[in-house]
Amino acid sequence: MPRLTKDEKPAVRFTLNGRAVSPEAPPRMLLSDLLRHEIGATGTHVGCEHGVCGACTVQVDGAPVRACLMLAQQAQGCDIRTVEALAEGPELSPLQAAFREHFALQCGFCTAGILMTLDALFASQPEADEATIREALSGHLCRCTGYAPIVQAALAARNRIKGGPIDA
Amino acid sequence: MKDTATEPLLGRSVERIEDAALVSGRGQFIDDLPVATGTLAVAFVRAPHGHADIKSVDVTAATRAPGVAAVITGQDVTRYIRSMTVGVKANVECWPIAVDRVRYVGEPVAMVVATDRYLAEDAADLVEVDYSPLTAVVDPVRALADDAPVLHQSLGSNLINERRFRYGDPETAFDAAPHRIGIDVTYPRSACTPIETYGVIARYEPGEDAYDITANFQGPFSIHAVVARSLQVPGNRLRLRTPPDSGGSFGIKQGVFPYMILSGVAARIAGAPVKWIEDRLEHLSASVSATNRQTRIEAAVEADGRITALDWDQIEDCGAHLRAPEPATLYRMHGNMTGAYDIANVAIRNRVVLTNKTPTGLNRGFGGPQIYFALERLMDTIARQLGLDRLDVIRRNLVPADAFPYRTATGALLDSGDYAAAMARAVDEGGLAELYARRDTARAEGRRYGIGFACVVEPSVSNMGYITTVLSSEERAKAGPKNGAQATATVAIDPLGSVTVKVASVPQGQGHRTVLAQVVADKFGLPLDAVRVLADVDTMRDAWSIASGNYASRFAPAVAGATEIAATRLRDKLAKVAASQLNIGASDVTFDAGRIGAAQNPDNSLSFARVAATAHWSPGTLPDDVGQTLRETVFWTPPELEAPTADDGINSSLCHGFIFDFCGIEIDPDTAEPRIDRYVTMHDCGRILHPAMVDGQVRGGFAQAVGAAFLEEYAYGEDGSFRSGTLADYLLPTVMEVPEPVILHHETPSPFTPLGAKGVGEGNCMSTPVCIANAVADALAPEGDAPNIVLPVTAAKLAPLIHGEEPEPKEPVPETKAEATSGGRKLTGEGRALVQASREDVWKMLLDPATLDAIIPGSHGVQKVDETRFKADVTLGVGPVRGRYKADIELSDLDPPNAVTLSGQAVGALGTGGGHGRVTLTDTGDGTEITYRYEAEIGGKVASVGGRLLDGAAKVVIGEFFRALARHCGGGAGNGPIARLRGLLNRIAKGGRT
Structure with missing residues (x-):
């Protein structure tokens, strides 16, 4: 992973629920904040920001991960799924x-x-x-x-x- | 006229209409709502001390930080608002932000408004607050002592309110009774801790002097008046809105209101809309908690266990400020101080005390856990002391079935019930005999197994006048009577004839919209999905009153009841409209399967929508006595909720459910871990509107009570430091700790509510903690005196009771001298390092600011004040929490070049630290051995969130200091050319930077 300085704001390229996205994120931004506030995928919730409550859990390359304990930049190249992807069309999974x-x-x-x-x-x-x-x-x-x-x-x-x- | 012919929806566990969106990530919680472009973020600077005077607040650096629009101090805030209303007559101010003194850790001291939250928090770290620490008091009994530090000088003491009550003739009853049996009970602090924290979005329109505030507030909307008064605007200049969804509240989100005021002021000063989302540390340290309480309760008891009088002495700890609606926790149960029992004589002494802890507020169970813990522990004690069966003692005292509606000694009107029957069914259907057999088997095998009971009357639908019981009858007469509990509901029909329901119930996840759709769909003969329900509030548009909101378990009895009345009124009008269109009598009209028709002739009918929309399209055709059928708004307040009587009788709640619980608990013989073997809970909540939701409320309350009983406590040090600032410190029960209770129901409908329903959500928070405590007492001591049980019942508390006190270690750790400031997180340690330099060189380095700057981990610069004093600016981290500190270091007991004592105080955004260490230098021939021993104490945020990590972190930081010194000298553990090179590079790097 490249070394970034705090004033940089490079794009993070990853797949979110099957679609390629490339939002910009400063190095210290949490993945949970990127998903919710930059992309607008507000289905992932933030309850504690220290990895205990589990509300922010998303799937990163198929594995459950606390989005509040992962930096947005670490999502580079990952396949991320959130709750918004569970239903296919109007039918619930x-x-x-x-x-x-x-x-x-x-x-x-x-x-x-x-x-x-x-x-x-x-x-x-x-x-x-x-x-x-x-x-x-x-x-x-x-x-x-x-x-x-x-x-x-x-x-x-x-x-x-x-x-x-x-x-x- | 008949109701719908098809099977009614009410009473069935239909799927919730809320859930499709919630399981798909489409909820609309406060932090999900769109905000105006240019909305700024708020971050708070908060007090690291439990008690300190604010000497100065320097915002210079913070104001210049990137993205900052405004930095607002408590003094700034006071220019825009006035002190919040306090619910008792007392000479005290109650500000939402500290003005000249902080009184609890986490109290807001300043606000930073910036373009995003990251920048706002950066700048908050730059606000420099100079505190003068004061002695703190966290124990309510100690706070009453003459020499206790006083939080509010204007009060003169920490006792903010005291009242004595007398009902019947308690003195005579005590004199006449053969037994006087009493216990002292300590109830700790905990809170139901929703997973979604507080959130506020605020804007200010200067042209109208109007605030528009959206917050995940839950009610009661009496608080709207408190906020508007504090903001110094008429009620119509405070538009308060709630988001469609809220991530749980359990009472806690009532406490967001001081932040509504502060966010409004922040928006006004910044000249832009602002948004604040509370983080978890803020929530745990500075939202609200339930009260902790110290109680002495005594009973006058006959030989057979019959109680003839109770004497209560309660000391209620409301924390640092008495915020509205406190001291309501103490008075919510005032009509129910005799529980489920028929006791004619009661004496009560209530004292409300302020301490250096977070202010208290609503919390599920609200006053019930504290009351019933004392009362039901007393029932257990009476049975033990008189050698009676515990169930017999309970049975002998129950309010008899033929006594309802029953007026308690303190004024409540118990609406309905058959307590003995419900209890008998629970004993039978819940399998108490089998549980006794399990206990017998366990005890025969030498295991510690106990059974506990609890019997509870669960009040719901609070009388808005109960809190005035805290005033004397003269004060009440002067202020005018307060009473009632207005519930509102609107049922509206649109031009296409579909039905919308609006209520001001502000659900926090309970499924209100589903139940109201059931009520109204049944009334109109429509399918569930034909009715749309809104339950969030906009005070400028919706019907509401001070009792609106989501608290006191008022939804099913009051809000659903008001909706039933509104729907019935509209249906009766529509029946008249249909009757005129169908040429039949109104009493022959039926509403079924989406049609309105003649009961006797199914072919003679019209679609519901067509009849319903008539008032929109052809109002001139409506029968004369119908008026309109567009919208029906009902305000309903039960007449039973009267103001307190002149002799302090108060019907504090409209409905009174009944709960009887029993459980079996086994204590592990080795670990002392208590485990629930079986838990049975019998509820009478009147008519059940949605069985699955009722059981959901029972299970949810039970799980929170399991947490309160075994895990949860807001922990404070004696200096006021807060020690449970993360969910790894404040432990909530997981799926592993919560067993599934056996839930039983016994229905006696309330005669006082439109649907016969009573509240159900809070009961297990009242019954379960004490039921568990009684079982633990039984496990520890099957007979004779019970041990004093203080929640949470942890293995650490039980272990000494079953194993005896932990023996002293064989090789005692040498005791270091404790300083006066006890209570913070105390750290001690020692270590040594070898360096390749002479003692004289090491000595010089330790006194040289440039060297110190190079070797202090995280140093941003060291300045020499004089020969023995330095100032340092350092970044230190504990676990994930890093912060910048300003440190004053002083050298003393100098013995050059052999030994020196370093003492220091550090203050930063993350808290405070202080300590001292003795450093000794010994010549080893080819270098110097440095030995050190230190003792330090840390408070504030770091102590709250990183307590478990501090010891290790301190060792790492101090070790790093000496390793760096060794490297600096070109020696140390990593002796050799690489270490020398690293030392050189380190010096170059530092030199290059400074």
């Missing part, structure tokens, strides 16, 4: 639909990060058992639901994704 059916969200502020973590989990481990799902969820804080409906929604989504088309 099986994971999103399961969250709605199971009342797995109330205020919805932490939800984007949780969805991105679970989406990455099921992509790599479609058979993930409840313990694995809980382990993945333990990196996220939700203040509204008490978590039980989130676990139920995750299990339902896993079953649906498994039983559905392979590329779901």
Whole structure:
């Protein structure tokens, strides 16, 4: 990664939800701020800016990453997915639909990060058992639901994704 | 006339209409809203001290920093606003920003307005505040002592309000009772901590002297009056709007209002719209928390456990300022001081105390956790002391089923319930017998297992007059009565005949829009998605009143009820319109499946939209007595919510749900970690409008209560330093810590609300902490006196109780002398370094500013003041937190070239530090051995967020200093040509820069 001085503001070229983007970002700008305030992808939320709450989780090259702990410039050349990419067209993805059916969200502020973590989990481990799902969820804080409906929604989504088309 | 013939939506767990957008990243939270081009960002300079006088604030450097539009001090702010209204009669000012003194860590001291947040924070670091630290007081009981430091000189003490109450004849009851049983209870500080922090967008229009403020405020809108008064404008010059979505609140976002005032002033001074989004450290240190409280509660008890009188003595800690609506936390439960019990005689002494901690405000449960922790721990104690079964003691005291509506001793009117029946069902359906069997088995195996109970009356729909109970009846008479709880709802029909509902309920994630769509769709015989609901507020456009907002669990009983009334009125009018168009009687009209028709003849019907839109397209055809059918706005306030009586009786809330909880907890024999084995919670919240949302409220409140019981505490040092400034310090429960409770329901509809519903969201925050505490007490001591349980119940607190106190280490660590300023983060350490230079050369280097500048890590320059005093400007970092400090260093006890003591004080945007160290130089023949020993103390932001890292970081920084000294001398651990080269390059680099 090139060395930058603080007054430079070079373009960061990366793929966001399948589309090439190249916003400018000073070296110290966080990826979360770039996504939200420069690009306008406000579906990714910021809850703590120190990597604990998990609200800002996005996928970087398929892996869940805290966007508040990553500099925008580090996204150079990466493939980034955010919650805005989960639904294809007007239909909710099986994971999103399961969250709605199971009342797995109330205020919805932490939800984007949780969805991105679970989406990455099921992509790599479609058979993930409840313990694995809980382990993945333990990196996220939700203040509204008490978590039980989130676990139920995750299990339902896993079953649906498994039983559905392979590329779901 | 019949309601809809199809199955009603209300009472069913329909999918939420909010969710499609929220799971797709299309929510509209405050930080997502578009702002005007040119909107500036606000960053705050905040107090690093718990208590200090502000000697000066120098904004010169900050004002010149890139992108800065304005730097605003507390003194500047006072020119535009007046002190905020305080809810008690007291000679005290309450500013939203520190003016001449800071009274809690995190208190705003200055605002920087700049083109973006990064630049605003850069400039905030350049604001130089000169503080004169004062002794702090953080414990409410100590704050009452005669020699305690006084926060507000105008008050003369830290006691801002005291009232005594007497209901019935408590003295006689205590004299007559065979037993007087009491306990002392300490309830700590915690907060429900929403994941979305505060946010404000503000603009000011000088032509109209009008503020336009958007904030993720949750109500109550009585605060609108507080803000407008402080900004010195009429209410119509303060337009307050809320965003469509809010990322949770749980009461906390009521506390954003001082920042609404400050942001308004910032926009006015900067001449541009401004936006401020709070960060997590700001939120944890300086938003609001619940109150901590010290309580003595005593009961007059008969031999069978029947309680005839209660005597409460409560010391409420509201933090550094008494901000509106405080001391409401203390008075919200005033009608319910007897809980679920039939107790005729009550004495209460309430004291409200100010301490050097964050001001308090609304928080889920609001006053309930503090009350019930004392009352239900007392019930447990009574059973223990009298050798009675704990459930029997509870049962003997319950308000009987035939007594409703029941007037409590302190004035509440309990609307409905059958407490004994609900409890019996919980015992049966929740499997208490099996839980006892599990406990017996565990104990037989020598394990520590306990069962706890809690019995709670959950108030909802606050009487806006309850807070005036803090005033004497004479003061109340002078001020005029306050009472009621206006709820508003508007149902409107547009020219295409579709239905819109507007309420001022400001949801924070509870699904209000869905439930209101259910209510109205049922009323009109429409499908759910035919009704559109708006629940955010614009005070210039919407119907609202002081009780509007999202608090006191008022949605289902009050807002949904008002909506039901508005929809019914409109439907009755539409029935008349339809009747005239269908040539039938209004009583024969049905609303079903999107059509309005004749009950007896399905073919004789019209589409709902056609009838509904008649008033738009052909108002002249409406029957004379209909008026219009375009819009119906209802204001509803329950008559039961009367002002306090002359003898201080107060019906503090309209509805009273009932909760009975029990749980089994096991304490790990090795780690002392408590674990919930089973938790059962029985709720009577009246009629249930949406079962899944009700259970969602129960689970959510339960999870927050689990946090309060086991993990969460706003931690302060005795010097007022704040020690839980990150979510790695203030621990919220994750999926791993929250078990799924068994949720049971027993429905007795409220006779006082239009839909029979009561509030449900707060109950477990009241019942669960004490239920867990009672179970822990049972696990620790099955019989006899219970240990004093103070939340959070951590393994560290329980371990000494089961293992005994930790033994002294075999090789004791030498105790260093503690300085007077105890309470901050204390760091001690020692080390040594070898350098290839003579003692004389090392000595000279240590006294030479140029050398010091070269070797102090992060130095930006060292100046010599005189022979023994230096000033340094350094950047130091702990973990992710780095800050610039100005340090004063003094040398003393000089013993050239053998030893010297260095003492220093450092002040920076990130906090304060101080310490001293003794450096000794020893000749080793080919060089010098430097040994050092230091003791330091750090406060402010660094202590808040980096506490766990400080020891290690201090070792690294100080080690780095001596390694650099060694390199400077051309020697050290990395002895050899490379180290020499590095030393040389280092000197060249430093030289080149300065």
